[in-house]
Amino acid sequence: MALEILVSAIIDGVALGFIFLLLSLGLSVIFGLMRIVNFAHGSMFLWGAYIGYEVSSRTGNLLAGILASASITGLMGFLIEYLLLKRLREPLTQAIITIGLMLLLDRVAWLRWGDITYIWLPPELEGTILLGPTIIYKYRLFVIVVGIVLLIAVYIFFNRTRYGMIIRAGIDDREMIQAFGVNIERVFTGIFVVGSVLAGVAGSILVPWQGVYPTLGINYLLYAFAIVVIGGVGSIGGTMVASLLAGLAQQLSAYYAPYLAEPSIFLLMLAVLMLRPSGLLRV
Amino acid sequence: MLEIQDLHAYLGHLYVVQGVSLRVERGDVLFILGRNGAGKTTFLKTIMGFINPSRGRIFYEGIDITSKPLYERARMGIRYIPDNRRLFPTLTVEENLLVGLSDIHERKKILDRLEYIYTVFPDLKKLRKLRAKQLSGGQQQMLNIARAIAHPDAKLFLIDEPTEGLSPIYASKIASVIQDLVREDRGVVIVETKPWLMKKIGGMYAIMNNGKIVSQGSVKDLMSSRDLIERYLGVTMS
Ligand SMILES: Nc1ncnc2c1ncn2[C@@H]1O[C@H](COP(=O)(O)OP(=O)(O)OP(=O)(O)O)[C@@H](O)[C@H]1O
Ligand SMILES: [Mg+2]
Numbered sequence: 001m002a003l004e005i006l007v008s009a010i011i012d013g014v015a016l017g018f019i020f021l022l023l024s025l026g027l028s029v030i031f032g033l034m035r036i037v038n039f040a041h042g043s044m045f046l047w048g049a050y051i052g053y054e055v056s057s058r059t060g061n062l063l064a065g066i067l068a069s070a071s072i073t074g075l076m077g078f079l080i081e082y083l084l085l086k087r088l089r090e091p092l093t094q095a096i097i098t099i100g101l102m103l104l105l106d107r108v109a110w111l112r113w114g115d116i117t118y119i120w121l122p123p124e125l126e127g128t129i130l131l132g133p134t135i136i137y138k139y140r141l142f143v144i145v146v147g148i149v150l151l152i153a154v155y156i157f158f159n160r161t162r163y164g165m166i167i168r169a170g171i172d173d174r175e176m177i178q179a180f181g182v183n184i185e186r187v188f189t190g191i192f193v194v195g196s197v198l199a200g201v202a203g204s205i206l207v208p209w210q211g212v213y214p215t216l217g218i219n220y221l222l223y224a225f226a227i228v229v230i231g232g233v234g235s236i237g238g239t240m241v242a243s244l245l246a247g248l249a250q251q252l253s254a255y256y257a258p259y260l261a262e263p264s265i266f267l268l269m270l271a272v273l274m275l276r277p278s279g280l281l282r283v
Numbered sequence: 284m285l286e287i288q289d290l291h292a293y294l295g296h297l298y299v300v301q302g303v304s305l306r307v308e309r310g311d312v313l314f315i316l317g318r319n320g321a322g323k324t325t326f327l328k329t330i331m332g333f334i335n336p337s338r339g340r341i342f343y344e345g346i347d348i349t350s351k352p353l354y355e356r357a358r359m360g361i362r363y364i365p366d367n368r369r370l371f372p373t374l375t376v377e378e379n380l381l382v383g384l385s386d387i388h389e390r391k392k393i394l395d396r397l398e399y400i401y402t403v404f405p406d407l408k409k410l411r412k413l414r415a416k417q418l419s420g421g422q423q424q425m426l427n428i429a430r431a432i433a434h435p436d437a438k439l440f441l442i443d444e445p446t447e448g449l450s451p452i453y454a455s456k457i458a459s460v461i462q463d464l465v466r467e468d469r470g471v472v473i474v475e476t477k478p479w480l481m482k483k484i485g486g487m488y489a490i491m492n493n494g495k496i497v498s499q500g501s502v503k504d505l506m507s508s509r510d511l512i513e514r515y516l517g518v519t520m521s
Contacts, residue, residue: 162385165374169382172371179331180383180430181357 004134009255010248015140015209017247018147022202023220024227024239025154026195032171032234034188035091039098040080042221043105044073044199049212050113052204057120062208069204070197076105077196081189102217110214119211139208146205151240158236167191171234226269232279241280242272284309284470285330285439290339292329299325300336301494307439312461312471312486314502322494323474324366327441330472331363332356343439358386360438362431366447366474368423370430372416376407379415379426383433392435400429403460421453428460440464442473446480458483482506 027041048069056065080101088094125139158164170177170187178184203212203220227246231238246265253260260267272280285307292300299322307313315323328334330341332353341349348356362383371379380400384393401408404425410418415426424445431440442461446454458480464471465484475481481488481502489499490511498511505511 162381165378165381166385169371169374169378172373173369175333175353176365176369176371177382178352178354179333179357179363181354181386182382183352183354 004132005255007131007134008136009252011136011144012140012254013248013251014244015143015147015247016251017244018143018151019202019206020223020227020246021147021240021243022150022198022205024224024231024243025236026191026198027224028228028231028234028236028239029167029171029191030195031228032236033167033174033191034085035174036085036098037091037095038195039095039221040101040105041098041195041199041224042217042219043102043109044076044196044217045203045206045220046106046109046212046214046217047076048073048200048203049207049216050109050118050203051200053118053120053207053212056122056204056207057118060122062122062125065207066201066204069200073200073203074193074197077193078189080196081192085192086185086188102221106214106217109217113212113214115214117211117213119207121208125208143205143209154240163190168236223265226265230265230269230272230279232276232282235279235281238279238281284344285472286340286342287330288340288342290326290329290336290341292325292334292336294325294334299494300329302339303491303494303496305489305496305499307470307472309438309470310465310468312465312473312484314481314486314488315472315474315491316476316488317491321491323491324443325494326491327363327443327472327474331361331441333363360434360436362434362437362440364427364431364440364442364445366443366445368427370415370423370426373414375412375414376418376426377411379430380407380433383430387434396433396435400433403432403463404429421449424449424453425456428457432460432464437469439470440472442471442475444474446475446477454480478506478512 023041023045027038030036030038030041051072052065052069054065055068056062059065084097085094088097121139125142128135128137129141130136158168166177166182166187170182170184174184203216206212223246227242228239230246231240231242246268249264249268250261253264285305287303287305290300290303291298301322303326305313315326317323325334329336332348332351336349339349340347343356343359343361346359348359371382374382377397380397381393384396387393387396401411406422407425407429410422415423418426428445431437445457449457454477461471461473461484465486485502487499488502488505489496491497
């Protein structure tokens with residue numbers, strides 16, 4: 001009995017961890033490279049979720065919803081970076097602009113979709129499967145599979161491609177990288193778009209599981225900030241580890257101590273910072 | 284290949300480079316000398332494009348690059364080798380080299396250049412999988428130079444105190460790498476005050492004092508002027 005619950009909690013935690021990872025990675029790299037604290041990142045997640053819901057519920061196709069989210073949040077990210085952030089070099093101004101965008105985008109979403117929680121699950125991923133005595137929701141398993149595929153893709157991108165290498169070099173020293181011919185402004189635009197796309201995709205993947213509601217963006221933005229701090233600001237590997245830990249912390253507490261589910265990630269953050277003030281993987 | 288006309292530059296409110304004019308041709312070495320705080324590093328960084336000059340012009344291969352951004356100057360073949368190294372610490376040694384080659388798309392050409400660098404610096408080949416931050420000071424300086432000379436089209440090198448704090452073995456290695464660059468007809472502007480190294484490489488010198496060039500000529504002439512050496516190099520010749 002106890003073991004089945006533990007297995008379920010771990011599966012849910014890993015699934016949530018992958019969604020956190022998709023969301024936090026962009027936030028982490030945008031800060032690490034561009035030094036922008038992007039408060040609008042949660043709004044990409046929220047919009048990704050609403051668009052994913054609209055398109056997949058109408059077409060009956062989850063993938064169509066995910067692709068639509070990716071395109072629209074990618075376009076939103078491009079416009080925000082290219083038209084606004086690029087013109088403002090002052091970090092505080094940039095941060096405040098992203099706060100304004102967050103308020104605006106979340107408000108527009110609320111005007112359009114209201115206070116209802118929307119949820120749509122593709123019929124083929126409905127229901128559960130039994131693993132011995134353990135009940136596993138098909139969709140959460142699906143999230144884990146998608147998460148693993150994306151994790152491998154992200155790993156290859158950062159460690160095996162020229163662009164990934166340039167981004168890591170830029171996080172180390174974004175001025176010196178230009179002395180080797182890299183046009184950092186283009187890298188900034190690219191990374192902001194990719195980060196927004198990952199957030200949008202994360203939102204659209206969450207909908208069939210937890211639904212989408214007006215405060216989803218801000219809730220997950222706060223989680224993502226905590227995750228980036230837990231992992232070590234600007235550390236890609238740290239963000240990966242911290243996302244999984246945060247997913248597990250939240251789902252384990254949801255099963256065993258539900259009153260701790262909400263603050264669990266922040267408790268994890270406090271615990272990590274006590275032991276390692278600069279986060280898990282930052283030395 | 285490089286012509287500087289009446290260059291002025293500020294660091295914040297501090298007036299550092301106060302009207303410098305110079306020429307460097309292919310195959311030339313120009314030693315920039317001067318006391319601490321004279322403005323040598325600021326001068327090199329302004330040529331590279333880290334700092335915008337307040338006045339003056341910089342021509343490179345006949346093109347006015349004064350308002351070109353840093354990355355375009357790098358693409359035109361200018362390399363800056365900073366005194367504080369500024370490697371990419373979390374990247375491996377080999378990745379640090381690859382950053383300098385990132386605009387080359389043929390795999391074969393990239394591998395050839397790595398091979399070339401590893402014949403010049405065999406130690407780096409052994410260390411290639413280590414992260415740059417794991418190297419010793421001398422090894423880091425080798426990588427700092429290797430990374431800059433990796434690109435086949437790099438033509439002008441701005442080198443800031445490359446032998447500072449290094450053992451004689453490393454310093455003479457660096458001297459011979461610079462000699463090779465000169466033989467291949469590249470241009471070198473170098474901040475370096477070791478008399479033995481200047482004698483070995485030869486070329487021209489310019490002494491900078493309070494942001495101005497106060498004396499210039501050939502290294503040979505400088506070495507025969509005990510007065511200049513003692514006044515500006517802070518070295519007592521015995
Ligand atoms: N970041 C900075 N902000 C303000 N002033 C600076 C800064 N860096 C250096 N300076 C000052 O600018 C002047 C020129 O510095 P610069 O580093 O160009 O001299 P340098 O000739 O390279 O000296 P050194 O021999 O010590 O390397 C010095 O007076 C120095 O104290
Ligand atoms: Mg200096």
